[in-house]
Amino acid sequence: MTTTAPTVTLSHGTEMPVLGLGTAGFDDAEAAECVRTAIEDGYRLVDTAENYGNERGVGQGIRDAAVPREELFVTTKFNKRWHSVDGARQACENSLERLGLEYVDLLLIHWPNPGQNRYVEAWEGMIRLREEGLARAIGVSNFKPHHLDRLVEATGVTPEVNQINLNPYATRASTHAYHVSHGIVTEAWSPLQPATMLQDPVITEIAARTGCSPAQAVLRWLTQRGIVTVPRSGSREHRRQNLASVDVQLTQKDIDDISALDRGEDHVTDSDEFGH
Incomplete structure (x- = not known):
C-alpha cells in the first residue's frame, strides 16, 4: 500500500508535503533513478538545486514516474550569481529548462550571501515570478531572522518557507519560533545527521517503545510539529522507511x-564562505 505524506498549507495557499526526497549529492543518473522510484513509492515532494548539478536527472525521474505533474511538489534553489531582479528570473528559467517543467512549486534563494548584499533584489525578482506563476511558492534557505526581517521591511512580502539545518542536536528553537510567529514554514535539511545521533539513548528508547526505527522517530519529531523535511538516501528501502515515518x-x-537533546550545533554561519 502506497503511503503519501500529509501536507502543510503555505501562507500563499499552496499545499506542501511534510516529507520529501532530498537529492543533494546525486548525479543526474542517480537522481533520475531515485526520483522515479521514490515517486512510485508515494513521494510527492522532490527537492533539488542549481548547485546540486542534477536538475536534468530530477526532471527525467519525474517524467519516468508518469505521475501527473499537478500531484507533485518540486523545489529548486538558485545561487548567488543570480541575486538581482533580472537574475532571479534567469535562474528560474534556467532551472525550468533543465528540469523540463513549466513551473516549480517552490523556488528558494539558496543562501543570503550577506557579503554580496543583494538578496533583497533577488527576493524582489522572486515576488514577480510568483505573480506570473513560474513559481507557485517562494522562500529562502539558510536565512537567519535578521535576514528575513530585511526582506519583509524592504518588500512587505514574507517568505513562505525557510529551509535550514535542523535536527535533534541543532533544534534551532528560536529560529523556528520566529518562523511560527511570522507564518513561515520551517523546512529541515540533513535531518538525520550526524549519523551518531541515531544511536542516542533517548532516541533509541523512544524508537523501541514506539515500534519504529531511530531515523523514523527523528523524522516524525519534525513532521508531527509541522516541520517539513527532505531526507536523502540512495537506498530504496531506506526511502520507503523514511516515508513510512x-x-x-x-x-x-x-x-x-527529543527536543531536549539540543546542543546548539548550528553549523550555518553568516559567512559567504559557506554560501552558494
Missing part, C-alpha cells in the same frame, strides 16, 4: 525529550 505517532513527552 509519517504513520508513527509520538507523544508530547517523546517530542519534548
